[in-house]
Amino acid sequence: AQKVTQAQTEISVVEKEDVTLDCVYETRDTTYYLFWYKQPPSGELVFLIRRNSFDEQNEISGRYSWNFQKSTSSFNFTITASQVVDSAVYFCALSRINTGNQFYFGTGTSLTVIP
Amino acid sequence: NAGVTQTPKFRILKIGQSMTLQCTQDMNHNYMYWYRQDPGMGLKLIYYSVGAGITDKGEVPNGYNVSRSTTEDFPLRLELAAPSQTSVYFCASSAQGPGSYEQYFGPGTRLTVT
Numbered sequence: 001a002q003k004v005t006q007a008q009t010e011i012s013v014v015e016k017e018d019v020t021l022d023c024v025y026e027t028r029d030t031t032y033y034l035f036w037y038k039q040p041p042s043g044e045l046v047f048l049i050r051r052n053s054f055d056e057q058n059e060i061s062g063r064y065s066w067n068f069q070k071s072t073s074s075f076n077f078t079i080t081a082s083q084v085v086d087s088a089v090y091f092c093a094l095s096r097i098n099t100g101n102q103f104y105f106g107t108g109t110s111l112t113v114i115p
Numbered sequence: 116n117a118g119v120t121q122t123p124k125f126r127i128l129k130i131g132q133s134m135t136l137q138c139t140q141d142m143n144h145n146y147m148y149w150y151r152q153d154p155g156m157g158l159k160l161i162y163y164s165v166g167a168g169i170t171d172k173g174e175v176p177n178g179y180n181v182s183r184s185t186t187e188d189f190p191l192r193l194e195l196a197a198p199s200q201t202s203v204y205f206c207a208s209s210a211q212g213p214g215s216y217e218q219y220f221g222p223g224t225r226l227t228v229t
Binding site: 045 | 159
C-alpha cells in the first residue's frame with residue numbers, strides 16, 4: 001500500500017527564519033515519483049517540484065530546496081529566509097506510474113510565517 | 116489557456132438531492148482525476164480516467180459516478196447527497212508519458228450538504 005506521512009500539522013515561524021517541512025513515504029514500487037504542492041489561502045493547488053525515484057540529487061530553486069533520501073524514504077522541503085507569502089498549506093504526494101499516475105497525498109503541513 | 120475549469124464554485128444541496136460537478140480541461144491531457152479535500156485530511160482520489168471511455172475507482176468512490184465521453188470533459192455525479200459529502204472537490208488533469216507528470220488542478224468546488 002502507498003502512504004505519505006506529513007507529521008507536522010502546523011508550523012509557525014518568524015519571517016526570515018528557515019523552515020523544513022518533512023515528508024515520509026511508503027511504497028513497494030521500485031519506480032515512483034514524488035511531488036510537492038502549495039495551497040495558498042486562496043485555495044488553488046500549485047505545483048512546486050517533481051522527483052523520480054532514481055534521482056536522489058538535491059534540488060534548489062531560489063529560496064526553496066528539496067532533499068530526497070531513498071534510504072530513509074523521505075523527501076523534505078526547506079524554505080530559506082521565509083516570507084509572509086510562503087504562508088500556505090504544503091502537500092507532499094507520491095505517484096504510481098502503472099495505475100494512471102494516481103497520486104497519494106499526505107495530510108499537509110500548514111505553514112504560517114509571522115511578519 | 117484556461118487550464119482546468121470547474122463549475123460551480125459553490126453549491127448547497129439538501130440531503131437526497133443530486134448534482135453534477137463539471138470539469139473541463141483545454142490542455143489535451145489524457146489523464147483526469149477527481150479528488151475531495153476534507154479539513155486536515157489531505158486530498159483523496161475519488162475517480163480517475165486515462166482516456167475517453169475509460170474510468171476507474173480511486174480510494175473513496177462510494178456515492179459518486181463519473182463518465183468520460185470526450186478528452187476535455189470529466190463530470191462527477193453525486194446521487195442522493197449525504198452530509199458526509201460536504202467537502203471541497205478538485206478536478207485535475209495530467210499528460211501521459213514515460214513517467215508521472217504533474218497534475219494541474221482546477222480552482223475547486225465547495226459543496227455543502229445540509
